[in-house]
Amino acid sequence: MKLTRTQMMWLVFCINVGLPIYLSGTMNVTKQDAWFSVILAGAAGFIVLALAVRNAKYFPGQTFIEFTQEVLGKWVGRFWVLPYLAFWMISLGNILRSVVDFIIMALFKETPLTAVVIVLFVVVAFAVATNGINTIARCAELMGPLIVLMFLCIYILNLSNLDFTFLLPVAADTSPLNMARGTFTMMEMYGDSYLLVMVFGFLNKQKGVTPKIYVGFTLAVGLMVLTTTFILLTFGPGLAAKMQYPLYELVRYIEVGEFLQRIEVVMIALWVCSAFIKLGFYLFCLSYGTAQWLGIKKWKLLIIPISLLAIWAAGLTTSLLTTRALLLRYIDPVILPLLYFILPVILWIMILLHRRKNQKVQTGVVPTIPKASMGWKWSGVTLLILMLSMYYYMYIRYFKV
Amino acid sequence: MRWMLHKLLPLLVLSCLLTGCWDRVELNDRAVILGWGMDKEQDGQYLASAMIFIPQSNNNNSDGDLASLSKHFEVFTGKGRSIMEAANQIQPKLSRTIFAGNRRMIVIGESMARDGLSNILDEYSRNKDVRLRTDMIIVEKGTALSLLKMVYPLEDSPATGALKIHENTGGLADKAMVYFLQAINDPGKSPTLPQLSLSSKEQSQKQEMQMTGIAVFDNNLKMKYKLNVDETHSFFWLTKKINKFSITVPIKEKGVINVDMHRLSSKIAVKLVDGKPQFEVKLKGDVMIVENETALHLDQMEDFRKVKEALNLKCKTDMEAFLHHIQQEKTDVVGFNGYIHRKYPRTWRKMEPTWGPDFAHASIKVQANMTLRQIGLTGTSIENEEDPD
Numbered sequence: 001m002k003l004t005r006t007q008m009m010w011l012v013f014c015i016n017v018g019l020p021i022y023l024s025g026t027m028n029v030t031k032q033d034a035w036f037s038v039i040l041a042g043a044a045g046f047i048v049l050a051l052a053v054r055n056a057k058y059f060p061g062q063t064f065i066e067f068t069q070e071v072l073g074k075w076v077g078r079f080w081v082l083p084y085l086a087f088w089m090i091s092l093g094n095i096l097r098s099v100v101d102f103i104i105m106a107l108f109k110e111t112p113l114t115a116v117v118i119v120l121f122v123v124v125a126f127a128v129a130t131n132g133i134n135t136i137a138r139c140a141e142l143m144g145p146l147i148v149l150m151f152l153c154i155y156i157l158n159l160s161n162l163d164f165t166f167l168l169p170v171a172a173d174t175s176p177l178n179m180a181r182g183t184f185t186m187m188e189m190y191g192d193s194y195l196l197v198m199v200f201g202f203l204n205k206q207k208g209v210t211p212k213i214y215v216g217f218t219l220a221v222g223l224m225v226l227t228t229t230f231i232l233l234t235f236g237p238g239l240a241a242k243m244q245y246p247l248y249e250l251v252r253y254i255e256v257g258e259f260l261q262r263i264e265v266v267m268i269a270l271w272v273c274s275a276f277i278k279l280g281f282y283l284f285c286l287s288y289g290t291a292q293w294l295g296i297k298k299w300k301l302l303i304i305p306i307s308l309l310a311i312w313a314a315g316l317t318t319s320l321l322t323t324r325a326l327l328l329r330y331i332d333p334v335i336l337p338l339l340y341f342i343l344p345v346i347l348w349i350m351i352l353l354h355r356r357k358n359q360k361v362q363t364g365v366v367p368t369i370p371k372a373s374m375g376w377k378w379s380g381v382t383l384l385i386l387m388l389s390m391y392y393y394m395y396i397r398y399f400k401v
Numbered sequence: 402m403r404w405m406l407h408k409l410l411p412l413l414v415l416s417c418l419l420t421g422c423w424d425r426v427e428l429n430d431r432a433v434i435l436g437w438g439m440d441k442e443q444d445g446q447y448l449a450s451a452m453i454f455i456p457q458s459n460n461n462n463s464d465g466d467l468a469s470l471s472k473h474f475e476v477f478t479g480k481g482r483s484i485m486e487a488a489n490q491i492q493p494k495l496s497r498t499i500f501a502g503n504r505r506m507i508v509i510g511e512s513m514a515r516d517g518l519s520n521i522l523d524e525y526s527r528n529k530d531v532r533l534r535t536d537m538i539i540v541e542k543g544t545a546l547s548l549l550k551m552v553y554p555l556e557d558s559p560a561t562g563a564l565k566i567h568e569n570t571g572g573l574a575d576k577a578m579v580y581f582l583q584a585i586n587d588p589g590k591s592p593t594l595p596q597l598s599l600s601s602k603e604q605s606q607k608q609e610m611q612m613t614g615i616a617v618f619d620n621n622l623k624m625k626y627k628l629n630v631d632e633t634h635s636f637f638w639l640t641k642k643i644n645k646f647s648i649t650v651p652i653k654e655k656g657v658i659n660v661d662m663h664r665l666s667s668k669i670a671v672k673l674v675d676g677k678p679q680f681e682v683k684l685k686g687d688v689m690i691v692e693n694e695t696a697l698h699l700d701q702m703e704d705f706r707k708v709k710e711a712l713n714l715k716c717k718t719d720m721e722a723f724l725h726h727i728q729q730e731k732t733d734v735v736g737f738n739g740y741i742h743r744k745y746p747r748t749w750r751k752m753e754p755t756w757g758p759d760f761a762h763a764s765i766k767v768q769a770n771m772t773l774r775q776i777g778l779t780g781t782s783i784e785n786e787e788d789p790d
Contacts, residue, residue: 105529106529122415123415126411126415165739165743168743169742169743169744169746172746172747173746173750235579235583236583236586236587238583238585238586238587239579239582239583239586241586242586249533252532252533253532253533253534253579255534255575
């Protein structure tokens with residue numbers, strides 16, 4: 001599996017262009033200044049992305065699982081990645097559910113949720129099983145430009161509906177506290193960037209990849225800022241905050257003359273494509289990471305149990321909005337900063353120390369340690385841990401909210 | 402065999418999984434709703450009426466026979482103590498599943514509007530089939546059912562007819578619902594909906610409909626009062642929803658002049674004097690004289706100026722009458738609150754809770770500055786040329 005730099009750029013773009021459902025939560029708090037929270041959230045996401053690059057770039061050919069073990073030692077490294085794997089598992093279930101909720105809302109009314117979940121995930125698992133991250137990255141390279149084109153079309157076709165008074169007054173009604181709260185609601189979306197530590201090692205050439213990654217990310221955030229602005233300008237902050245899928249409503253609202261209308265189906269198709277890339281990316285990172293963690297050579301074997309877990313998790317949550325409430329209350333304020341900011345910073349410092357130490361011994365060449373094989377019985381233990389973490393999550397979900 | 406297993410099997414499995422035909426409803430099984438009416442009956446029950454498209458081939462009706470045209474549609478009704486109950490009474494009468502995705506028009510009877518719209522608006526914004534681009538109108542002193550049942554000669558259905566009437570008189574008809582929802586979500590601004598009235602033509606059973614103004618709602622979404630046609634023009638002018646209409650200008654002791662006004666624009670400025678808002682409204686537009694019933698010589702500077710002054714006065718008094726009316730009723734339909742909010746956001750926070758009564762006392766000055774662009778093809782009125790006056 002090798003990734004080119006352009007593929008990397010579009011991969012970063014596709015996983016960050018995101019599911020625009022998070023907007024209404026932000027708009028509730030920050031009203032007409034929501035676009036600024038998106039910029040702030042993008043800046044926070046940029047830090048996460050930069051940390052991911054800083055963490056991974058010294059270890060070509062190695063994934064997160066391998067280089068943490070090298071830097072922190074075998075056992076600390078193992079425990080270091082465990083919360084990440086558990087959290088990614090939860091996120092995978094959540095993303096799957098939100099995608100399926102949207103598909104059901106837009107297209108299918110009487111189809112049971114499980115059917116849509118299974119059908120979608122069979123395709124994702126099939127894609128990951130064929131060629132791993134390569135399939136996903138090539139899909140991203142193909143779909144990314146189309147998604148950009150779709151967004152541009154939405155903007156252009158909506159130009160006639162804009163009312164610029166909706167953006168005023170700028171930064172007058174939102175207190176800094178509210179701005180921070182609104183930003184926090186968005187930030188979860190850009191936490192995904194940290195998953196890059198899993199695939200950075202697959203790059204065929206590292207030189208010059210960092211600017212491309214940043215370009216991909218900035219493009220995604222820029223589109224999101226524009227989208228937020230357009231939604232505000234079209235519906236006004238009061239109405240937009242009440243919409244569950246404001247972007248979808250925006251596309252439905254497009255009507256040019258009497259003939260160009262109901263183009264939301266095109267948008268749904270591309271949207272599902274971007275969701276497909278995101279799901280595939282998560283699934284790959286999880287199955288590859290877990291396999292490396294256990295020392296299993298055939299990582300593809302883990303696709304099936306992880307898919308089953310994800311499908312099960314997606315069916316558990318009752319609705320997207322209640323899950324969002326939970327995320328906002330428990331997971332976002334604690335787990336996100338811990339996993340995507342504090343721990344990466346510590347890891348970065350450790351990496352720098354490690355490199356300084358190693359450079360004294362041998363010049364620049366990073367030694368690789370042999371992988372420990374933990375055998376099959378450990379895979380059961382891992383899955384148990386993953387399941388327990390999800391049980392804990394569901395426990396919070398049902399009894400504390 | 403191996404080839405079959407490796408290539409063909411996934412293909413077959415995926416082709417089964419990817420089709421997504423679970424929810425398909427054939428067009429033959431859909432009852433397409435084109436217009437929807439809500440009324441409140443005398444006995445307190447709600448009456449929902451759905452105008453449903455009757456599919457048939459168009460070939461036989463190409464002669465435009467009214468009776469056959471009207472057969473394209475049928476109105477079904479349901480009655481109930483709550484709105485949902487009434488709406489749910491319609492489906493059992495239909496052999497096909499209701500599909501509301503093409504609903505462009507929601508008609509509301511006046512009794513329903515006076516009772517309050519908060520109950521019905523929820524469905525109209527929650528139902529995922531329904532689009533935001535929907536027109537909403539109130540039937541003045543009548544029922545929605547009677548509007549949907551009437552025969553409108555110009556269009557294929559009365560719902561389309563009402564929509565186009567609205568479009569012709571007030572600009573963006575299919576945005577009525579969005580404007581309404583936006584006004585609800587803007588504290589301080591009063592929502593409005595256009596109003597139509599039905600009148601019987603003499604000597605026949607046929608009815609006519611006519612745009613008669615704007616219904617103004619209070620914050621509980623109950624209809625409070627209506628603005629007449631002149632006030633509606635002023636309202637649209639001030640909110641930039643219309644850019645042309647015609648008025649008749651009286652000229653002192655001389656008669657009247659009819660003019661077309663177009664390229665209308667308005668500007669509202671606000672300033673705070675001792676913590677009280679003072680608004681200044683500036684009106685501008687191009688004017689074309691279409692009929693001169695006076696003996697004024699429009700090609701002469703003095704008379705020309707007289708006309709212009711009379712015109713400015715007329716625009717100003719009309720606008721002031723409209724503003725006076727809405728101030729008396731304490732309903733800010735124009736959105737003057739937004740102007741304070743945008744310019745003095747901090748002061749606005751203190752003013753917001755009492756904006757309704759405060760608006761009634763706000764001072765609003767109107768200035769009209771119209772430009773006479775064309776006086777038509779003749780200078781002086783032809784028939785009045787020999788008039789000694």
